[in-house]
Amino acid sequence: MQENLPEYPIRVYNTLTKVKEPFRTIEPGKVGMYLCGPTVYAEAHIGHMVGPVIFDTVKRYLTHCGYEVTWVVNITDVDDKLIVRSREKGISMFQLATQMTADYVSNLQALGVDQIDRMPRATDSIGEIITFVEELIAKGFAYATDGDVFFDVTKDPQYGCLSNRSADEQQGEGGGAASRKRSSGDFALWKSAKPGEPSWPSPWGQGRPGWHIECSAMSRGILGQTFDIHGGGLDLVFPHHENELAQSRCCHDKPMVTYWMHNGLMRASNEGGKVGGKSDRTSGDAPKDAVSEVAASEAPDASVSGKISRSKGAGGLAGLISKHTGERIRFFLLRTHYRSTSVFGDEPLAEAGSALETFYRLFERAGKILGCSVYDIPHAMRRSAFEAPANPPALLAELIQLRSSFLAKMDDDFNTGGATADLFEMARALNRFIDQSHLDESPSEANREALRSGLSILREMASLLGIFRKPVSQSSDSSESARLVQGLMELVIHLRAEARTKRDFATSDAIRDGLKSIGVSIQDGKQGTTWESKTT
Secondary structure, rough: OOOOOOOOEEEEOOOOEEEEEOOOOOOOOOEEEEEEEEEEEOOOOHHHHHHHHHHHHHHHHHHHOOOEEEEOOOOOOOOOHHHHHHHHHOOOOHHHHHHHHHHHHHHHHHOOOOOOEEEEEEHHHHHHHHHHHHHHHHHHHHHOOEEEEOOOHHOOOOOOOOOOOOOOOOOOOOOHHHOOOOOOOOOEEEEEEOOOOOOOOOOOEEEEEOOHHHHHHHHHHHOOOOOOEEEEEEEHHHHHHHHHHHHHHHHHHOOEEEEEEOOOEEEOOOOOEEEOOOOOOOOOOOOOOOHHHEEEEEOOOOOOOOOOOHHOOOOOHHHHHHHHHHHHHHHHOOOOOOOOOEEEOOHHHHHHHHHHHHHHHHHHHHHHHOOOHHHHOOOOOOHHOOOOOOOOOOOHHHHHHHHHHHHHHHHOOOOOOHHHHHHHHHHHHHHHHHOOOOOOOOHHHHHHHHHHHHHHHHHHHHHHOOOOOOOOOOOOOOHHHHHHHHHHHHHHHHHHHHHOOOOOHHHHHHHHHHHHHEEEEEEEOOOOOEEEEEEO
């Protein structure tokens, strides 16, 4: 029964232990993974896409390595913000949550996030939540008072192990609830109903769940008492994940999760803080449904600073996707290590778009040589399915080496930032092969086959990042005119590079200054030269 199980040197950085650890699953060959989703009181913004894109990629990679992965993303559809916003709009909380969940799912689909297996909603899980709270009371870790139920942090000697913060630093709910708590750090498991608020019957009277208990109950119901990976943004480490961990560990007397993975946050260009705002709540919820069903210690920066309001760039995503395309936004999010801070803005997104054009032009060029779409070239669907020829030609030998480098970087804590560098090297190797073999003019069948095999390797690696899955749409920012401008700019950049190679700096400077005079700036970097129009 143990044969054919994945055996790869994957290491995962664990927020709990603060080190990278060998990846070992609870059940051989299977992975249970849970990501905290949004509180659906408003349209999704770019910050809401960071975690889903990252963990969608994690699932793709683990699946490619042979694991059977069950990925759960919750939807919090009952919360103070939902109640307030629904009253402002004059609709029910449930109607607002349904609308905003549809918006969230639509944006996920636009960014190619389609690996989610379950999306439980808090309001569909009230029974499981009440049962969980009852178990905590029975074991002496929680207490009821005047219709509210609180978790007693003083009963958990390990409280604070995830965040290295003490129970005294957990402020918990204020207001009237504070006077009913035994300790200021105690947090709500169940909240008594206020007049006019949505509520459910419970042993403690009408009420609704607290934030943290929802995730503990729903993850247990789907993935079990202990599962492999729990993900979320760094801003959730405390108090949300600390409280989740405490209540689950105390209820089951065993660890809740093997690996706690936290992605870095996003800040806007020239702004401090993260995109979106504090955490979407300060004391609240977690959630259910599936996308298809609904339609730090090492290098990375682990800072968690305030938050940027929607007025400063964390607004709805439809316009951003229309302008930049979902693939460009996804690629932008994966160009840095997931534990690093992402800098969001039109300029970084434009740079990602320019980088992607390297591949689009290669695909167009290769398609003409091969007489077929590069997107139709088959590739290995599993890591173990790839078979390298015994004596590969030089091109394939180079790409096979780059493939190994790509996989090694992904094995090392899912380093997508490093892996994308290997994709660019693959593109350079393929373009160089086309040039040196004169494939644009007189391709031999042997060289065409080598090109096809090389592109198959590139497509296999790109599929792990969830990019280049289908031809770029001609209806958005990648319209004919935009492609033409990009092609002309690449030609100009190529001519400038040739001039510099020949030490003809007069011509090189003339090209740069001429572009600058019409509002186009060029930047030379490690991954080549990029350009940006300052007039758009």
